Structure formats: structure tokens, C-alpha cells
Amino acid sequence: MGCLFTKPSSDYMIYVQTGDRRNAGTDANVRIVMHDEYGNASDPITLDNYFKNDFERGCLDTFHVPANKVRALQRMGKLVRIEVWKDDAWVASDWYVDKIVIENRVTNSTFVFPIFRWIKAKYHYQIKHLDTSLPQHEDYPEQRRMELSEKRKAYEFDQKVAGGPAQVKSMPSDEQFSFDYKWDIVTLKAKLIATSLLVKLMASGEWDSLAILTNVYTESTFHKPKGADRWSNDLYFGLQRVASLNHSLIRLVTAIPDKLPVTDELLKPFLEGLTIEEAISKKRLFMCDLEILEGLPVRDDFVVSREGLPVRDDFVLCTPIGLFFVDDKNQLRPIAIQLFQKPGPGNPIFTPDNPSLTWALVKMWYNNADAAYHQALTHLGMTHLLMEGVTVATHRNLSQSHPIFKLLAPHFLYLIAINTRGLELLISDGGWVDKTMNFGNKGLFALIVKGFNSWRIDVEGTLPEDLKRRGLDDTSVLPCYHFRDDALLLYAAIKKYVKAYVDLYYPTPNLLEEDNEIQSWVQELVKPRNKSTGGVGILGVPGNGRVTTNAQLEQIVTCIIYTCSISHASTNFPQYEEYAFPPNYPGLLRGKPPSDTKTVITERDILNSLPDRPTTLDIMIVTKILSAKGTKSIGDFEVQYIFDPAAREIVDEFRKDLQKISKQIKERNLHRNPPYEYLDPDIIPNSISI
Numbered sequence: 001m002g003c004l005f006t007k008p009s010s011d012y013m014i015y016v017q018t019g020d021r022r023n024a025g026t027d028a029n030v031r032i033v034m035h036d037e038y039g040n041a042s043d044p045i046t047l048d049n050y051f052k053n054d055f056e057r058g059c060l061d062t063f064h065v066p067a068n069k070v071r072a073l074q075r076m077g078k079l080v081r082i083e084v085w086k087d088d089a090w091v092a093s094d095w096y097v098d099k100i101v102i103e104n105r106v107t108n109s110t111f112v113f114p115i116f117r118w119i120k121a122k123y124h125y126q127i128k129h130l131d132t133s134l135p136q137h138e139d140y141p142e143q144r145r146m147e148l149s150e151k152r153k154a155y156e157f158d159q160k161v162a163g164g165p166a167q168v169k170s171m172p173s174d175e176q177f178s179f180d181y182k183w184d185i186v187t188l189k190a191k192l193i194a195t196s197l198l199v200k201l202m203a204s205g206e207w208d209s210l211a212i213l214t215n216v217y218t219e220s221t222f223h224k225p226k227g228a229d230r231w232s233n234d235l236y237f238g239l240q241r242v243a244s245l246n247h248s249l250i251r252l253v254t255a256i257p258d259k260l261p262v263t264d265e266l267l268k269p270f271l272e273g274l275t276i277e278e279a280i281s282k283k284r285l286f287m288c289d290l291e292i293l294e295g296l297p298v299r300d301d302f303v304v305s306r307e308g309l310p311v312r313d314d315f316v317l318c319t320p321i322g323l324f325f326v327d328d329k330n331q332l333r334p335i336a337i338q339l340f341q342k343p344g345p346g347n348p349i350f351t352p353d354n355p356s357l358t359w360a361l362v363k364m365w366y367n368n369a370d371a372a373y374h375q376a377l378t379h380l381g382m383t384h385l386l387m388e389g390v391t392v393a394t395h396r397n398l399s400q401s402h403p404i405f406k407l408l409a410p411h412f413l414y415l416i417a418i419n420t421r422g423l424e425l426l427i428s429d430g431g432w433v434d435k436t437m438n439f440g441n442k443g444l445f446a447l448i449v450k451g452f453n454s455w456r457i458d459v460e461g462t463l464p465e466d467l468k469r470r471g472l473d474d475t476s477v478l479p480c481y482h483f484r485d486d487a488l489l490l491y492a493a494i495k496k497y498v499k500a501y502v503d504l505y506y507p508t509p510n511l512l513e514e515d516n517e518i519q520s521w522v523q524e525l526v527k528p529r530n531k532s533t534g535g536v537g538i539l540g541v542p543g544n545g546r547v548t549t550n551a552q553l554e555q556i557v558t559c560i561i562y563t564c565s566i567s568h569a570s571t572n573f574p575q576y577e578e579y580a581f582p583p584n585y586p587g588l589l590r591g592k593p594p595s596d597t598k599t600v601i602t603e604r605d606i607l608n609s610l611p612d613r614p615t616t617l618d619i620m621i622v623t624k625i626l627s628a629k630g631t632k633s634i635g636d637f638e639v640q641y642i643f644d645p646a647a648r649e650i651v652d653e654f655r656k657d658l659q660k661i662s663k664q665i666k667e668r669n670l671h672r673n674p675p676y677e678y679l680d681p682d683i684i685p686n687s688i689s690i
Helices: 141-154 185-195 210-214 234-240 264-270 276-281 356-397 403-412 415-425 432-436 440-452 463-469 482-505 509-513 516-526 550-572 575-579 603-609 613-626 645-669
Strands: 012-018 030-036 060-064 079-086 096-104 109-118 125-128 285-289 300-304 310-314 321-326 332-338
Touching (some): 079 109, 141 356, 234 332, 332 356, 356 403, 356 603, 403 550, 432 440, 482 550
Antiparallel strands (some): 012 096, 079 125, 096 109, 300 310
């Protein structure tokens, strides 16, 4: 590798890991002093291997410690602190260090000094063994305050959409991807186009038949999506509500709302001999209501008519209500769909008894609305953007030495970078969302604002409470709810992990109340989000700005880890399988939705509603990229921040729990058709990195 250089053995060896960040390496002169438990100190040691370029980005360097430099140290004593600094010699003097490890070869002892910071010139950094402490126990508070002050300058809040989420004002250099080529959406898109045989086929024009569209997916680059063969199947449509992208909208029906005037006569063919009231009492009736979409702006493009004239093409976004029934085989079936909120002659209730293609097109319009909710809220809003604000607040308020920072940091890896790049390339004016979704950018951000004004960390952000709110906390209700059943295992494991970790560092309540960094962090999570106040504006934060119990802190931290890993994985990675075959889950539909139950819909009508060939290819390419896993599996951290042995035991126990859950989910999937694989811990990444 060219990064490792070892000289002859001595009593002490020093190993320095330079970080894998842009401009992390240095050519400056670096010195270090070692301090033992008896108050003794070594002489200043210059870290330099002759005829070698030390401290290159991502490299591990090994240094022999001359015996005359450590005479003052007790050879059998423990090292408790190092003092490290550098000068500003040479052009490349910036230096980012991950860690410094010192080995005492007399006692076979190893001492780890986590750094995870930029070492600026001429400042003497004091780093303790394991470097984990609450602020009230900090031996070098001035250094800690100085570093947080610098972080606050780098991580500033902004609100880029009026009323929208808190985001970072400009991306700090520390948040850059390690390797740009791996994350360059434009390059990946070009590569997929270059290697695909579909480009000529998708060059222009409308679809001639559903068979031609279905047979497009014949190569390894773009395999046939799971939805391609099942798009018109009612059982698959039901499964999309409980084991696919948008899994947390469905709720138990306790009463039929007036705005959905279904009758026993209308639903009699689908309720297996039950009345509506009997189906409700037996907890077999469920609903998805997309009322939140009402009033959103939609695209208004100009297209060229067959006569060659420009014609305004006003897109429609439905606000549907879907009614679902669990049959005797524990399968969820759609039994009624009303495409808009207000009932009336032009807004009938459709059922599976309607002509098959009419019913199929109605389900497509329902899924078009569901896709809008998925992309704006379930995916982008309530994982990517919500956690960007949390990431900024964490860096601004928690020192690198804080145990909670060390717990959360792996789950923020590349989050700001992917958000910055994604917003630039996919959600900019004229970008992917504007081209491939009915509501375009304006509608997407308007929906995000709506969602942020109602989402609560103690309800939607706390899985058991969210399930309880929707009447689905009893796992015997809706037994085909694969997302819930698997997610509960993972939520419990994360909660156990966080509780053990929090209890380790806060054995008494006063430690939490006296922790000014945690208190300022929580205050910033609660503070209203706008340019003047600069908060994240999260509703329902336990303690409402001041945490006084471990349980409150545990709930907040559990939500963050769960959202960055489980929530994001479950709503991101099925994207190609669902979106890539447009009739299955159409982000874009043209024309008008059906407005009566008697008009016979033809295949040509369905084809006319679909995106054209180039747009279909664009949907396939981007969802293929977004469905690719970018980082390691949950619990297998790219960067290890935790070195405290007691805390490492907690991490190891978490990994064992994840292994057990992975085995359990694999066994469950042997009996599921189709299997639900997106919450297998082997597949879930630690962070929102794609």
C-alpha cells in the first residue's frame, strides 16, 4: 500500500492514522509528548521517518520512539495523555488525524488516543486516553470550547425553502465524499447509459403496447423489476401498503368517515360475508388517506400536439382514500378507492368489480399520489432532510469527545454530502423530480413543509407510538404487515443498545442535567427553524428543550439512529423494484384520472397516461442508482469512534443482537411470498449515504 513503514523495535511504538478526507495529509513537522499516570512526561518526539513522505491521506504511519526521549516515563506505568502539535511549514500543512495508538512493548499494553479532528498549526492539543468524557469532567475545557466554536462556524443553519427544514448553510469540507467518482450521479448515469442496450430503444416516442414495455427489461444492467409482472394484481397492490416504499400510512379503521360513503351493498362482494360494521369489529378493515396532498401545486408544462401546436398540459395529483380488507388467508386486498376527498357524481368509489383495466388505471392514479407522498415525506423529507438538521445541531453542540457524539457519528456519514448533491442534481429546477413526477419541485417542497409542521419525534419518530396511533401496535392485527414485524425487532435492538450506552455515561440524573452540551443540543433540536433563530424545529422532543431523565435522551437518540438506518433503508432501497416499471408505481401520469365507473378503459388509454420512452429510461436509471447500497451494514461502522472498553462491549452486544435478527428475518422470508428483504440487518446501511 505504500503507507506502512516500521523501524526496529523499541520500548514504545507510535502508530498514526491520517484520516481519509480531502486535504487530510500534511507535510508539516509533527511532534508529540507522552504523559503517564504518575505525572511524568517524555521529551518532545519528532514524528518523522527519513526518506518517506509521512502523513499522507488515509495512511497509517509507524514511528520508533528513541529510548533517550522516554527516560522520564515509568516503563510500567500507563499513558494517560498525549500532547500533539505541528508547525506550518510547507504548503500542505493542514492535517486531519483519526487516531494515534501507542504501544508499550515492555508491558504489551496499547493506548488509544482518538483524535478525529483537524490539527491546526502551533496549537498544542491535549488528548486523553480513549478521549471520552462529559463536558463537566473535561480536563481541558478551553480546548473543548475552542473546538466547538470552530465547529459552529463551519456548521451553520439555513432554511433554503420558506417554512421548510433546517439545512446546512454550506457544506463543510469535512462532509465531502472520500471518493467523488463513487458518488457522482452524473457519471454513474452516463456509465449506465453507455453500458445499456436500451438507449436506442428508449430514444423517443410513446409506448406501443404493455407487452413491449414489459419486455424492455432483458439485460443485467436493468433487470425486470418485481412490480413488472404483478402491477395489476390486487394482492400485490395490497402488499405495497405494508411491505414496500410507503409502509407507514395504513391504519386500522374504527369508523368509516363521511367523506367515503361506502355501503354494505357496494362492498358485499369483497367482505367474505361480513357487514362493514362486522369487518370493523373484527379489525379486518384498513384505510390509507392521502388528504395531506390536497391543495398542492402541480406541473403545468407545454407539449406539442399531434397538429404540431403547443398545448398546455396541466397535470393532476389525486388525493385518494383507499379501503383495504384482510381476507381469510391473511392477505390484504383493496376493496374501494375514491380518488379525491369530496364525494360526488364526478368522484365515484371504484371497486374491483369495475372493468379490469378501469380498476387497474384507478390503482395507478392512487399509486401516483402515494409516490408523491413517498418521495416528499417518507423518503426525502423525514429521513434525508430531517436528519440533516439533526446532524448540523450535533456538530454544533457536541464535542468529538462527547460519548453521545461518538454514538451518533457513524450514522451521519455522507448524509450532508448526498443531500447537497441530490438537491443539486435531482431536485433542482428542471431536474429529475420536475421531469418525472406530477407535482414537480414546487409540489414536493410544499408537501415537505406540510409534513414538517405535523411530524413529531415522540409519535411518528417513535415506532411503537406510531403503530399505536394507527391502531397497529397489536401484531395479530394485519398479520401480513411485514414492515412492522421486522422493524419492531430492530427498534427494540437499537433501543436496548442506546439505553445501555446512555446508562453507562449517566449513572445518576444529575450528570445529565449538568451536561451543558447535551442541553444546548436538545434546545437547538427544539428551537424553531428559521434564518434568525437557527434551530431544527422538531416537534415532540422529550423534555421540550431540557432533558432531565435518561429515558428522554434514549428516546431522542433511538429515533435518530433508527431514522438514519431502518427508516431510510426501508423507504429507499425498493425504489428500482417499484418505480422502474411505470404502470406499477408511476411517479408521473398524464391526462385525467377516471371520473366514472362505466367508461371502458382500454390498453391505449393506459399507455397514453404513461411517461414516454426517454422519461421511462430516466426513471429507471436514477432509481437504479438510488437503490444501490453505499456503505457498510448497520453495526459495522466505517469509522470506529468508540474505544472505551465498557462501551465497546455494548457495541459488541448490539452486533450480536443484529445477527440474531438477521437470522430470524431470513427464516421469516422463507414463508413470505414475495420475501421482504429490506430490513435484514445485512442489507441496512448505518447512514443515509445514497
